[in-house]
Amino acid sequence: MNPAQFGRGFDPNVPNAARMYDYWLGGKDNLPADREAAEKVLRFVPEIPIGIRENRAFLLRAVRFLAEQGIRQFLDIGAGLPTQRNVHQVAAEYAPGARTVYVDNDPQVLVHARALLQDSPQVLVVEGDLRRPAEIMGNHQLREHLDFDQPIAVLLLAIVHFIEDSDDPAGIIAKIRGELPPGSYMAISHVAIDERPQSAPGVERVYNSASAQFVARMSREIRPFFEGLDLVEPGLVNLHQWRSDDPVTTPALEKVSAYFLCGVGRVL
Secondary structure, eight states: OOGGGGOTTOOTTSOOHHHHHHHHTTOSOOOHHHHHHHHHHHHHOTTHHHHHHHHHHHHHHHHHHHHHTTOOEEEEETOOSOOSSOHHHHHHHHSTTOEEEEEEOOHHHHHHHHHHHTTOTTEEEEEOOTTOHHHHHTOHHHHHHSOTTSOOEEEEESOGGGSOGGGOHHHHHHHHHHHSOTTOEEEEEEEOOTTOGGGHHHHHHHHHTTTSOOOOOOHHHHGGGGTTEEEOTTOSEEGGGSSOSSOOOOHHHHTOSOSEEEEEEEEO
16 A cells, blocks of 8 residues: 555554454555554454454355345445455345445545546445434435435444444434335444453554544443344344354354354344
8 A cells, every 4th residue: 555645644654443454354455553553453352353354254245145135225334445345346246236335434445445446337435424324324425326215235344333332323323224215224243342351441542543443342232233123034143153154163263152243134
């Protein structure tokens, strides 16, 4: 990644959550500061790269499932840096002609995404902050690209754990859900600290120095985010347990009760 592409005001010495995620995925769109911060997090939770890869795999399975349910519109909020097998690419495999909107509040992500996706007419990239859901759902470009008279799938993957309690994440999700037509879906994934709560403060400190505020939550604090949705089977489970094509996972995580929860629910 060339820092110069982001222009004046960009500080390459400040770690960025999206680029840390990219580093854990094995990508190349990250800088030394991101790699250093990511390695610090690994000292507290060495399994993070496994969870990140599983989250990506969940995204692919969820989009495929949603396409099979007839969904032809996808709204990915907190999309992060584009990588291989993005939402619009998977959707196109199973639902040719499907439309996708990517939303992010990170200027670096937006620059990168727009450059890569400018020749994709079925794809729109817009700026938006999950903490201000009314602005996202009322965005005129988004509403021109998506038909709100037809079902829409909203993806909130590995993003809600960056929303502080004071911003009312459950209320934010409810507001988004309230804008969706019946038959829509919401897919959510969220890190859970049930098995290792003692590591949470260290991880939070690392993110405090980066571009995002990580909020450590127990599974009991995550469940309310799915209220008002008709959860499809198997419900709220760890990533590898959600309709996995390959049920085999890392032995160290097989018996863990909750480490990275996910679920897909239908809007009634």
